[in-house]
Every structure is written in structure tokens, then in C-alpha cells.
Amino acid sequence: MGLLLTTDRMFRSRAAIAFFVFASFGTLWSGLALPLAAEPWQLTPAQIGLFGFAGLAGAFGAARAGRWADRGYAGPVTAWSLVALISSWAFIAQTGQSLWLLCAGVILLDFAVQAVHVSNQHLITTARPQQTSRAIGAYMAFYSLGSALGAVTATWTYTAAGWAAACLLGAGYATAALAIRQLCSRDVPKCRGMKKA
Numbered sequence: 001m002g003l004l005l006t007t008d009r010m011f012r013s014r015a016a017i018a019f020f021v022f023a024s025f026g027t028l029w030s031g032l033a034l035p036l037a038a039e040p041w042q043l044t045p046a047q048i049g050l051f052g053f054a055g056l057a058g059a060f061g062a063a064r065a066g067r068w069a070d071r072g073y074a075g076p077v078t079a080w081s082l083v084a085l086i087s088s089w090a091f092i093a094q095t096g097q098s099l100w101l102l103c104a105g106v107i108l109l110d111f112a113v114q115a116v117h118v119s120n121q122h123l124i125t126t127a128r129p130q131q132t133s134r135a136i137g138a139y140m141a142f143y144s145l146g147s148a149l150g151a152v153t154a155t156w157t158y159t160a161a162g163w164a165a166a167c168l169l170g171a172g173y174a175t176a177a178l179a180i181r182q183l184c185s186r187d188v189p190k191c192r193g194m195k196k197a
Contacts (some may be wrong), residue, residue, distance in 0.1 A: 001138040010127055013184040015139055017078070019146040020177035024085060025113045027170035028092060028106070029055075034155070035095045054103045058110030065115035069122035075185065078119045082140045082178040085112035085141020089171035093164055116177070117143075146173075169190040 004011045032051065036043045045049045068077050093104030124139055125132045150173065 001141065004135060004138050008127075009119070010184075011124060011135065011139070013180060014124055014178050017116065017138060018120055019080075019149075020173045020180070021085065021113055021116050021143040022098065022143050022146030023150040023153075024089075024170045024177070025109070026147040027166060027173065028109055028152035029152075029156040031163075032095075032165050034158050037048045041099070051103070051106060052188040054106040055110040058107040058112075058179030059114045059147070062114030062118060063116045066122070069119050074119040076120050078116055078181055080187075081112040081115040081119070082174060082181060085116070085174040086110055086171050086178065088112060089167045089174070092170070093167040095163060143194050144182040148183050 005015075010049045033045070033048050035041075036051075037045075038047045049057050065077050065081070068074070079180060085108075088105045088109035091108065094101040094105075120139065124135045128135045150170070153169060154166050
């Protein structure tokens with residue numbers, strides 16, 4: 001992992017994108033039970049768990065992202081998906097008013113996260129075809145760290161300022177991922193191997 005981080009700029013950028021994308025993901029899935037269990041919904045744990053099916057629908061849709069990546073569109077897919085991830089939080093923020101809007105936001109968020117995840121892995125494994133296990137193992141460490149950050153900060157933010165603030169936090173993480181993608185996209189010499197990214 002240390003060698004990848006110090007020598008591979010493309011890996012660093014994709015790992016950083018994954019870190020913030022999964023921080024946004026963790027913000028939703030670790031914090032969502034809090035507003036749903038409170039007024040006005042007061043849902044039971046079993047009812048809250050059903051929202052996982054909405055996320056599953058989004059994840060199934062991301063299978064298309066793999067085909068796009070195979071055709072050389074991993075970079076644009078990443079950009080569009082990050083914009084969709086940011087946008088999903090506008091729907092998720094309406095949790096107190098509409099569960100249908102929440103479902104739409106969850107589907108969009110999960111689709112966006114999985115599309116970025118698939119595109120990242122495609123770029124990393126294409127750049128290192130002889131070291132795919134090592135590269136993906138290192139990449140997944142950032143996935144886990146980002147998820148943990150989202151989980152911790154979501155509960156802190158919700159406790160301190162409510163669900164709207166937690167949604168701003170999730171959107172902020174997604175925006176950080178998009179900023180990294182855009183900066184690397186414009187700076188091809190510093191991101192060798194990412195001409196399409």
C-alpha cells in the first residue's frame with residue numbers, strides 16, 4: 001500500500017475519491033435510522049431495514065457502469081455519478097416530509113456510489129494488470145476508512161444539528177470527491193494514465 005501511495009498518482013486520486021464517496025455513503029446508511037425513528041415517522045427497526053431494498057435497486061442499476069467502463073468511459077461515468085451523488089442528498093434531505101423522496105434519493109445515491117466504485121476499480125486494475133489483488137486490496141482500505149468516517153460524523157452531526165446538517169455533510173463529502181476528480185482530470189501530467197478520467 002505504501003508503495004502505491006508514494007509512486008502511483010492515479011491510484012492516489014482514485015483512492016481519495018473512494019474515501020470521500022464512501023464517507024458520503026456511510027453518512028446515509030449510518031445516520032438514516034435516526035430521523036426515521038423520530039417524529040413524524042417513528043418507524044420500527046424492521047421498517048427502517050426495508051429501505052435497504054431501495055438501495056439494492058440502485059446497486060443493480062450500476063451494473064451498466066461496468067459496461068461503460070469497458071468501453072473507455074470510466075472518467076465521464078465518474079464525473080456524472082458524482083454529480084448524481086451530490087444531487088441525491090437534496091432528495092434525502094426531505095426525509096421529514098416524504099418517504100417517497102427519500103426512496104428516490106437512496107436509489108440515486110446507491111447507483112452513483114456503485115458506478116464510481118466500479119469505474120475506480122476498472123481504472124486501477126487496467127493500470128496494474130499484474131498486481132490487481134494488491135491494488136484492489138489497498139484501494140478497499142480507503143473504502144473502509146471513508147465508510148467509518150461517514151458513520152462517526154453522521155451521528156455527531158445529527159446529534160448536534162439535526163438531519164438537514166447531516167445531509168449537508170454527506171453532500172459535502174461527495175463534493176470533495178468531485179473536486180478531486182476535476183483537479184486530476186485537468187492536470188494530466190500529474191495523473192498519468194488518467195487521460196480518460
